[in-house]
């Protein structure tokens with residue numbers, strides 16, 4: 604049985620991915636800064652803090668064995684006019700969305716190299732395909748994750764490790780609903796549904812299904828790809 608770590612696994616997309624991989628027969632460790640104490644598959648760690656990651660991974664390896672599947676779904680958003688983003692805020696978004704992915708991959712990679720097999724899926728964002736006003740820090744962080752994905756795919760392919768990115772567009776999660784409540788979406792979710800070719804909002808399960816495929820044995824010839832899941836909003 605393979606062991607998968609899903610960051611951001613306490614909420615939204617990460618939670619759905621953790622549930623899907625569990626039902627596909629993986630040992631799953633859901634890693635999040637909000638991990639709930641009563642859930643024995645939940646591990647508390649902050650992806651920006653390598654020490655907390657190392658501690659959580661030590662426990663995960665002890666309980667579940669080496670980690671050969673990693674999904675990076677932890678992330679934060681940010682909405683502000685570029686001139687008003689102070690450098691601390693810029694760095695906070697990059698720190699979680701990009702450096703968090705760096706730290707987590709570095710922490711898990713030795714297990715994959717040792718196994719000669721691994722799957723890494725990074726959850727980026729469709730906004731990195733289209734650009735997005737008032738989200739320059741967020742879009743920059745997610746664009747960098749797409750670039751990291753392509754470079755690592757080339758570097759790690761010979762070690763039997765695939766690396767892909769899934770950039771979601773408009774997925775119904777607490778993050779999206781918080782933005783709707785704060786009127787940051789340029790309309791309601793319902794307004795956006797009318798602009799989406801398939802005429803619905805995405806679900807966390809849509810993203811989980813794509814990740815499950817990319818992690819499967821059958822997807823071994825797919826690496827370095829950015830697989831959009833966005834109802835046709837970005838083509």
Ligand code: NAP
Nearest residue numbers: 611614615616636649650676677678728771773774776778
């Ligand atoms: P979500 O519901 O807010 O879930 C994200 C989870 O990651 C939260 O539990 C969050 O904790 C956690 N997290 C944040 N920073 C962390 C850190 N430093 N260390 C550990 N955990 C941390 O958001 P979501 O919508 O599921 O988003 C998941 C991923 O998809 C994110 O990377 C997001 O950028 C991306 N995405 C989402 C959409 C969408 O439409 N929903 C679209 C494009 C991309 P807190 O609640 O404490 O922050």
